[in-house]
Amino acid sequence: PKCKKITANNVKNICPTYRCDGELEPVNICELFADNHYFEMYRNMDMRPLRIVEHSAQLSKDKAYEYQKQFQNKEIDVLSCSTTFEMGVDVGSLETVFMRNMPPSPANYAQRAGRAGRGISAAAFALTFCNKNNHDFSFFKTPAKMIKGKIYPPSFNTNNEKIAIRHVYASALSFFWKEYSESFKDARTLIGDGESAGQAGIENLICYLEGHPKDLAEFVKDFLPDELAKVLGADSFGWLEGLIGKEGLLMRARDEYLEDVRALIEERKRLNAELKGDGFVVQRLRTYYQEPIIAFLSRKGVFPRYGFPVDTVEMTVPSDSMRGDMFGIQLQRDLAMAISEYAPGSQVVANGMLLTSRYIKRSPNMLWKMYDYKICSHCNSISLSVHISDQDKRENEACACCGEMLVGARKTFIIPEFGFIADSNLGKPGLIKPKRTYNNEIAYAGKEVGDFTEVFVGRATVLMKQSRKDEMVVINDSGFYVCENCGYAETSVDTFSAFKKQEHKKASGYPCGNKALKRYSLGYRFETDVLQLRFSSAFLPALRWDYAYSVLHGLLRGLASCYGIDERDIAGCLQYYDDGLGGSYSIVLYDTAAGGAGYVRKIKDGQALEEVLMQTRQIMLSCSCGGDG
Numbered sequence: 001p002k003c004k005k006i007t008a009n010n011v012k013n014i015c016p017t018y019r020c021d022g023e024l025e026p027v028n029i030c031e032l033f034a035d036n037h038y039f040e041m042y043r044n045m046d047m048r049p050l051r052i053v054e055h056s057a058q059l060s061k062d063k064a065y066e067y068q069k070q071f072q073n074k075e076i077d078v079l080s081c082s083t084t085f086e087m088g089v090d091v092g093s094l095e096t097v098f099m100r101n102m103p104p105s106p107a108n109y110a111q112r113a114g115r116a117g118r119g120i121s122a123a124a125f126a127l128t129f130c131n132k133n134n135h136d137f138s139f140f141k142t143p144a145k146m147i148k149g150k151i152y153p154p155s156f157n158t159n160n161e162k163i164a165i166r167h168v169y170a171s172a173l174s175f176f177w178k179e180y181s182e183s184f185k186d187a188r189t190l191i192g193d194g195e196s197a198g199q200a201g202i203e204n205l206i207c208y209l210e211g212h213p214k215d216l217a218e219f220v221k222d223f224l225p226d227e228l229a230k231v232l233g234a235d236s237f238g239w240l241e242g243l244i245g246k247e248g249l250l251m252r253a254r255d256e257y258l259e260d261v262r263a264l265i266e267e268r269k270r271l272n273a274e275l276k277g278d279g280f281v282v283q284r285l286r287t288y289y290q291e292p293i294i295a296f297l298s299r300k301g302v303f304p305r306y307g308f309p310v311d312t313v314e315m316t317v318p319s320d321s322m323r324g325d326m327f328g329i330q331l332q333r334d335l336a337m338a339i340s341e342y343a344p345g346s347q348v349v350a351n352g353m354l355l356t357s358r359y360i361k362r363s364p365n366m367l368w369k370m371y372d373y374k375i376c377s378h379c380n381s382i383s384l385s386v387h388i389s390d391q392d393k394r395e396n397e398a399c400a401c402c403g404e405m406l407v408g409a410r411k412t413f414i415i416p417e418f419g420f421i422a423d424s425n426l427g428k429p430g431l432i433k434p435k436r437t438y439n440n441e442i443a444y445a446g447k448e449v450g451d452f453t454e455v456f457v458g459r460a461t462v463l464m465k466q467s468r469k470d471e472m473v474v475i476n477d478s479g480f481y482v483c484e485n486c487g488y489a490e491t492s493v494d495t496f497s498a499f500k501k502q503e504h505k506k507a508s509g510y511p512c513g514n515k516a517l518k519r520y521s522l523g524y525r526f527e528t529d530v531l532q533l534r535f536s537s538a539f540l541p542a543l544r545w546d547y548a549y550s551v552l553h554g555l556l557r558g559l560a561s562c563y564g565i566d567e568r569d570i571a572g573c574l575q576y577y578d579d580g581l582g583g584s585y586s587i588v589l590y591d592t593a594a595g596g597a598g599y600v601r602k603i604k605d606g607q608a609l610e611e612v613l614m615q616t617r618q619i620m621l622s623c624s625c626g627g628d629g
Contacts, residue, residue, distance in 0.1 A: 001025055006032075051075070056082035058350040063328025086111045093118065099128040102136040104566070106149030134557070135567070138622075152564075162598050164228050166304040168220055168239050169249070173297070175216045176208050187296045188289035191254050194261035202254060206244050212237050243302070249469070253300035260369075260386040261288050267388045280484060283367035290366065301469060301527050301595035311335040311526070311594070313419040315342045315357055317426070318507040327351055335417070339476045339522040340440050342420040344489035347434035354429045359421035359487040359507050360414065360480075360522075367484070368414045371523065373475070375443065378404040379586075380576040382443040382473050384525070387412045390498075390518075399446075413475055413523030414482065421487070421507045437478040437491065442573045444530065444588050445471035452534060455606035457613060463534035464609070466601055470530040472573075472590055473523060481517035488512060529596030531603055533587045534577070542583030548574050552587050558616030559589070565599050568592065 002022030003015060006029075013024045033039035053067050053076055064084065070076045072091055079085065086108065097116045103109040109128075117124025130136035139146040158164075177184040183201030184190075192200030221234045232239045243250050264285050271278040297303045299311070315331040315338075329350045333341055341348065348355045360368070370387035376399040383399055383406055397406045452463035481499075482489040486506040500517045533555075540548045552572050560567045575586040589600040603609050 050077045052078040052080060054081075054349075054351060055079045056084055056350075058329055058331055058348075060328050060330045063351065066328075083108075085115065091115060095123065095125065097124075097126045099126070101131050102128060102139050102146065104135075104568070105151075106146055107151045109146050109149075110151060134553075138619075158225050159228055160598075161228060161231065162596065163304060164224060165232060165239060165242065166302070166595070167223070168232060168234075169243050170303045171219055171223075172209060172216060172243065173205070173303075175213060175219070176205050179208070180204050184293060186289060186293055187257060187291045190293055190296075191257050193289060194258050194265055202250070205250075209237070209240055209244060249300065249302050250297075252469070253297070253302060256300075257288065257296075261285065263386050263388055264288075280367055283365060284369070287363070287366045287369055298594075311524070313338045313342070313416065315348065315355070315420040315422055316361070317355070317422050318359075318424045318509070327353060329353070331355075335415075335524045336474050336526070338420070339416065339474065339524055340437055343437045343476055343478065343522055344420070344480055344482075345478075345491045346436045348422075349429045349434055352429070354427035354434065355422040356425075356427070356435075357420045358423040358489070360416045360482060360489050361418040361421050362487045363418045366418075368416060368418070370412055370414055370520070371525070372410045372412050373473070373523075374406045374408060374410050376404060377407055378578050380443070381446040382475075384445055384473065411477070411521060413477075413521035415524060416522055424507075424509065437476060441475050441477065442571075443473050443475065444532075444573065444575055445473050445525070452532070455609060457606050457610045460535075462606070462609065463532075464603075465532040466604070467530045467532075468596060468601075469527050470590075471525060471527050472530070473525050475524075476522040478521075480520050480522060482520050483512060483514050483517055485514040486512045488517075490517070527595060528591045528593065529598060529601050531589045531600040532575070533589070533609070534579075534584070535587075536584070538581075540585045540587075542576060542585065545574070545585075548585040548587070554616045554620055555587060555589065555612065557619050558612045558614075559600070559603065561619060562612050562615040563599070563602050569597065570599050 003017045003020040005015070005017045005020070006027070007016055007024070009016065010024050015022045015024055029039075053070075055064060055067050055071075059067070067076060067079065068091070071079050085091070094116045097113055099109075099112055103112055113124075113126040116126060130140040180201060182189065183204065190201040190205070192202070217234065217237065220239075221229050224232065224234055229235075240248075242248055245251065264281055268278045268281045268285070271281065294303065311334055312332050313335050315333075317327070317329075327350075331342070331348060331350060340346065342357050344357050344360065346357050348357070362368070371384050372387045373385075374383045374397070375381075376383060379399060381399055383397065398404065399406055452465045455462050455464050478491050480489045481492055481502070483504065486504075488504045488506070490502070492500060498519050500519070501515045502517050503515055504512055506512045540551065552574060556567065556570055556572055559565060559570060569592055570589060571592050572587060572589040575588050576583060577586055589603075591597045591599050593599075603612055
């Protein structure tokens, strides 16, 4: 009664409180804490562990719906969600939303925070954590811009020429296939096999289109806006030049396909003449021949790609008895991300399980597409050619961008277009972060050869080069040792050796007869719109990579802000070049949308570049995330 402290232990009624000489007396806890809110909560609430599950695109549709219903019925306490819960999901009387990063825009914030407090008597609480990046810091400094920011209604420009022309091309092929259905199967039926003398489907297509079919013309005029119909020449078939002209998209796709195929055919003939096995070459030829025609034309930018997810790959669990759908998971990624996140050795947490990728999946009787590559020491562009054999020692090769001779060893990357397979030993995630192979490099492949032009920004001169349908390459050079028989792969610190011997099992669980693992990288090629900018070496010296990298991302933010572009739709990289004054960097900007969306091409002259630079300057002046430097 003297110090008012309460204890559950009593030794001869001596108070355990330091320097208190009072004596302990029994008390009635229920009477003493009758009005204590926390005491009543402890006595009467259902005390149990929080039930927390994941809700993301990694789940199968059935499992995601099951978790959603359990959450609504209070059988699950916390849902850890991706953007799958942002729109179109009714979760009833939700009270609290935690956002682990700042949403991209006020519209996204309203959708996410708006999940809570929908009941008549509900009190909503939304807490947003800000990561250490300029986007989150910017809105942390001025939160009202996010919470009360203007929300623009979704819009679509029907006069977008780049989108419209792909729909025109798709319509032309559709009308052609109605009459020549035998050409609608795979790349070989349309383009040919590179050695047969018979007429390929593409010759029939050219004859068909040059006949200017009236039903196709009427169809194109009907769905195109009047302005675009005139620009594209719907009546006169003026759009044909861009499809089947000398530099037409389809002709370029054909030439690239035949170049790779004929190189493999020559290698097959060489092996046959030397009485050597040609099995791997034949399997790689099948990969080219049997590529579905829709996927082929979408990948080459002839068709509108957003309708066909041709660059999405899956990671599966190996055996029939342990299928992914039995665990309620469906692991899919864009190929550009998958070559890191699903690469052999990488780990993925999905639906409470830890999966480790172990195999690069093969399709029966088909082998992956492979490309040799070298990085130009002069301009840092990447030079690509179809991989023929390990004995192929090409010399005196010139860079397609700058014309300088390529030096150094040639490496090879696999395009893992069939997906990945996880190790059959599934684990449980712990406190250690899952492993990932992030040794990715984005490089400019430089398909479009051309000169830089001078533009003037104030008193400065900047070199600029724009290109459509140019090529970028993403490469994960983490030193993968791959079995060409079953696709088993592992990484190793010994990244200098070309081969490694390792006993291993197939994904089916049976031993693989091949012990020789060969070193490869993983890669992904894509075409898009590209803009290159070269400032003076005094402005971007080669020794200040960090400075050039900051300028690159400042320009990306300035471009996005200046033209209202989503920052996820544009990206960039640095490209070293030798200017004779110690070296400098080109800033390479490109559209992340397949085939290009015309975003980086908005910087069409010095005036447009100056506007973007001024916007970048304003953003940088208002930014405080970089410290005092």
